[in-house]
Amino acid sequence: MIDSQARLALESTLADRVEFEVPLSRYTSLRIGGPADAIATPRDRKELSRTLAICSEFELPTRTLGSGFNVLVSEAGLRGVVLRLKKLRAIERIGRDAIAVEAGASHATVTRFCVERGLSGLEFGAGIPGTIGGWLAMNAGIGIREMKDVVRSIEWMDGRGDLMAPVSRADLDFRYRELAGLPDGSVLVGAQFEIEESDRVKVQNEIDRLLGHRQATQPTDIPSCGSVFRNPPGDFAGRLIEAAGLKGSREGAAEISQVHANFIVNHGGANARDVLRLIERARAAVAAETGIVLETEVQLIGSSEGDVA
Ligand SMILES: Cc1cc2nc3c(=O)[nH]c(=O)nc-3n(C[C@H](O)[C@H](O)[C@H](O)COP(=O)(O)OP(=O)(O)OC[C@H]3O[C@@H](n4cnc5c(N)ncnc54)[C@H](O)[C@@H]3O)c2cc1C
Structure with missing residues (x-):
């Protein structure tokens, strides 16, 4: 439950971009989850920063969700404020060999961006549903590649809403389906990925090949959260x-x-x-x-x- 002062502060910053008592089943791929006290969808980084500052001031816990493709939320739901970054979704080419992507961009838009420009490197992510924030937080990947192999650097805010200096790959603690080391309450706001110039058709063909394999081996047409368990060493x-x-x-x-x-x-x-x-x-x-x-x-x-x- 959010008290009236905190509620007022959130509403005066976010207007209709904050909702209260929202069932999280609407925002998870399993279609499961009780209510969040509040869900905030800031329109830009400045508003995200202000929202985090308010949460910090009123001691409201926060949780950033991407598209909810890898979460099982309890029936009791989440106390505090759930942050959704879907409005932070800019994608930009940086020179010849990198793209900068905001954390709320979806796997589908990043894939489309790369295909349209014939950029290779992120094809393996095409079938990993979610947002760039979720990809990074989970070090998402398939057998041959994970996010850690293609990330150049990340951008993040701390729990008080301060934008911190970018952290490059060498200083990041990526583990199996995990990015460790950032303080609790941190929010990933974007990343740069390494890419190579290639050919549109080649990039599209590789994506089609990987998606075809998924269609044949995974239940893709029914609510799920992807793999429930981590693969133990040497087995599945x-x-x-x-x-x-x-x-x-x-x-x-x-x-x-x-x-x-x-x-x-x-x-x-x-x-x-x-x-x-x-x-x-x-x-x-x-x-x-x-x-x-x-x-x-x-x-x-x-x-x-x-x-x-
Ligand atoms: C059909 C299917 C197939 C899948 N296949 C794969 C696969 O091949 N490989 C694989 O690795 N995964 C796979 N997944 C799981 C899922 O797609 C990935 O884990 C993906 O990265 C989740 O992204 P999301 O945006 O939905 O994150 P969410 O599920 O919303 O969040 C996951 C975690 O990341 C945190 N998080 C999200 N965004 C941020 C942020 N901006 N800042 C800080 N923390 C954040 C959340 O708090 C949560 O702890 C699959 C899922 C499905 C449903």
């Missing part, structure tokens, strides 16, 4: 879950996908508890068969530990 979480016989297991309307066992899909009306029960079932079965304890890749977030855990 999907293979282990399938070997444990859990493809097609259900809890309510949530199901371990018949197409790819590392995906949990929502057939309509599943809640966070259903998904968590399937996560625990898969973890226990794989541990019993192999001794491997799978770790989640999907970010479990929500105001009450008890609700998501």
Whole structure:
């Protein structure tokens, strides 16, 4: 719950770009999640900075969400302010070998920008749904490439809304599906990526090839959050879950996908508890068969530990 003074401060800065008591199920690809106290969609960096300063002043927790493709939000929702950066979406070419992209730009617009100009380097991201902020925060990638391989530098704001000096790749702590080391409450606002001049058709063909592979191996036409578990060293979480016989297991309307066992899909009306029960079932079965304890890749977030855990 946000008190009236904080609410007034947010409204006087953001006008209709702040909403209160908004169900997060609208903003997650799993279509699951209770209410956020507030959702702010600042129109530019200045407004983002001011919003963070207000949150800091009133001690409101913040969470930046991209497109919600990698989160499982509890039924209790999130206290404080959820920040959405979809209006920060500029993309610009920097010289011959880099592009600068704001964190709210979607994977689709970045891909289109590169294809139209015949720029190569980010083709692997074409099928990784989300925003550039989400790509960076998750060090998103596929077997052959991750964001860390193509990022030149990032831009970020601290929790008080101060824009910090850009950090170059050598000083960033990218890990498997994680960017570590930034203070809590930091917001990624943009990045530069290394690209090469290539040929439009070549870039498009590579994207088509990767998207075709996904269509054939993943459930792409039903709500999910992508891979639920990280792959353990030298193996694949999907293979282990399938070997444990859990493809097609259900809890309510949530199901371990018949197409790819590392995906949990929502057939309509599943809640966070259903998904968590399937996560625990898969973890226990794989541990019993192999001794491997799978770790989640999907970010479990929500105001009450008890609700998501
Ligand atoms: C069908 C499907 C296929 C997928 N395939 C892949 C794949 O091949 N490889 C892969 O790596 N992932 C994959 N994913 C997962 C997902 O696409 C990626 O994790 C993506 O990077 C999420 O981006 P997002 O903007 O939706 O982030 P969100 O899900 O909104 O957020 C993810 C995390 O990043 C944080 N975050 C987001 N933006 C910011 C910001 N600006 N500043 C600070 N923190 C931020 C959030 O707080 C959260 O902790 C897949 C998902 C789906 C549904």
